[in-house]
Amino acid sequence: MQTESELEIYIHIPFCVKKCLYCDFLSFSCGKEIKSKYLRALINEIKTFEQTEAARELDLKAQTVTSVFFGGGTPTVIQKDYLGEILETLKEVFRFSEDCEISLECNPGTVDLEYLESVRSYGFNRLSIGLQSALDKELKRIGRIHTYEQFRQTYEAAVKAGFDNINVDLISALPDQRKEDIDATLDKILSLSPRPQHISSYSLILEEGTGLMDLYEKGLLNLPDEDSERDFHWRIIDRLEKEGFRQYELSNMALPGYECRHNIGYWQGKKYIGFGLGAASYTEKERFSNTRDMEEYISYFGEEPEREESTKKELTKEQLKKEKPYSEKYSLTASDRMSEFMFLGLRMTKGISQAGFREKFGKDLTESYGKEIEKHIGEKLLCTEGDYLMLTRKGQDLANYVFSDFIISE
Numbered sequence: 089m090q091t092e093s094e095l096e097i098y099i100h101i102p103f104c105v106k107k108c109l110y111c112d113f114l115s116f117s118c119g120k121e122i123k124s125k126y127l128r129a130l131i132n133e134i135k136t137f138e139q140t141e142a143a144r145e146l147d148l149k150a151q152t153v154t155s156v157f158f159g160g161g162t163p164t165v166i167q168k169d170y171l172g173e174i175l176e177t178l179k180e181v182f183r184f185s186e187d188c189e190i191s192l193e194c195n196p197g198t199v200d201l202e203y204l205e206s207v208r209s210y211g212f213n214r215l216s217i218g219l220q221s222a223l224d225k226e227l228k229r230i231g232r233i234h235t236y237e238q239f240r241q242t243y244e245a246a247v248k249a250g251f252d253n254i255n256v257d258l259i260s261a262l263p264d265q266r267k268e269d270i271d272a273t274l275d276k277i278l279s280l281s282p283r284p285q286h287i288s289s290y291s292l293i294l295e296e297g298t299g300l301m302d303l304y305e306k307g308l309l310n311l312p313d314e315d316s317e318r319d320f321h322w323r324i325i326d327r328l329e330k331e332g333f334r335q336y337e338l339s340n341m342a343l344p345g346y347e348c349r350h351n352i353g354y355w356q357g358k359k360y361i362g363f364g365l366g367a368a369s370y371t372e373k374e375r376f377s378n379t380r381d382m383e384e385y386i387s388y389f390g391e392e393p394e395r396e397e398s399t400k401k402e403l404t405k406e407q408l409k410k411e412k413p414y415s416e417k418y419s420l421t422a423s424d425r426m427s428e429f430m431f432l433g434l435r436m437t438k439g440i441s442q443a444g445f446r447e448k449f450g451k452d453l454t455e456s457y458g459k460e461i462e463k464h465i466g467e468k469l470l471c472t473e474g475d476y477l478m479l480t481r482k483g484q485d486l487a488n489y490v491f492s493d494f495i496i497s498e
């Protein structure tokens with residue numbers, strides 16, 4: 089169960105060396121000048137957070153930050169000193185728990201030992217490395233900037249720099265992929281010494297507007313069918329479970345004790361504040377996201393020239409006059425919160441606690457979702473174990489179908 093006063097923070101760094109062919113995240117490559125303007129604006133957004141409605145609503149003094157996640161984009165394409173400065177600024181505004189998990193996403197080919205030693209010394213204690221595949225032919229096919237060898241060097245440097253909590257990201261169901269390719273990737277990862285403590289493995293999704301979608305529409309992409317996609321997914325999980333990892337969420341596996349605290353927070357409905365372009369926040373009452381327009385973001389949060397040296401944590405009068413630029417903002421109804429509790433919580437393999445539901449919403453789970461639960465238990469998509477309701481393996485394959493039944497429309 090979450091403690092009510094725990095808070096998570098997400099920092100968005102939207103820069104990448106080059107756009108990968110499958111990527112529809114809010115990320116792009118750009119020059120030094122925009123990067124530094126953006127980072128000044130980001131630091132200013134953090135410094136002025138105390139004046140926002142969200143900070144008042146949260147009662148900042150009552151909050152303890154238990155995890156911080158720097159994602160993107162590729163946070164490690166910016167000068168390392170900025171990462172230290174952002175973290176320091178966060179510590180000036182928020183109270184951190186002593187064992188705060190501080191994660192940094194990184195891509196092979198963007199860091200060296202010196203970079204990683206510095207970020208470790210700033211306090212980052214978890215590194216998430218985007219590998220996606222250990223086969224160079226697959227990396228090339230999806231437009232990654234690096235080879236497996238570059239990943240290996242980054243990994244080695246990370247271990248040497250003192251990181252002992254490392255995630256490796258994988259993507260399966262890649263173009264032309266066969267099960268032998270999956271095995272070859274797993275062989276290589278499992279032969280790393282020491283082994284990574286955490287592995288995320290998502291299936292490729294073709295998104296509108298991406299390079300891969302373009303190739304697909306031209307008939308130039310041979311993708312595994314749905315059965316193979318599921319087959320690859322379970323092949324990865326089964327192999328990793330044999331090697332001591334535990335699947336704790338639909339797409340995430342960890343050695344015991346190394347589950348990602350930050351992501352568990354999302355799935356368990358913990359509050360979080362996002363800083364940066366397009367970054368999303370959740371305060372239990374509301375969800376809102378910053379503007380996705382770089383110019384608008386910089387012009388709102390960017391420091392005025394005469395304030396450059398100032399450390400004052402204040403928004404200027406001009407800024408206060410303007411409405412903070414959101415890309416979305418909405419209040420959550422009780423039904424929204426109930427639906428989210430269900431479809432986020434069921435992503436976790438341990439499922440959702442019926443007692444937890446009662447405590448949060450003041451009524452029994454069966455009172456709100458009796459019919460739906462009965463239906464999915466009958467279809468062998470859901471099952472119970474003690475107080476917990478969870479997806480079966482078949483239910484994980486059809487997770488979206490199950491989740492759609494828990495959305496209450498008013």
Ligand code: SF4
Nearest residue numbers: 104107108111115161
């Ligand atoms: S590195 Fe990640 S964020 Fe950047 S383009 Fe590739 S997939 Fe997108």
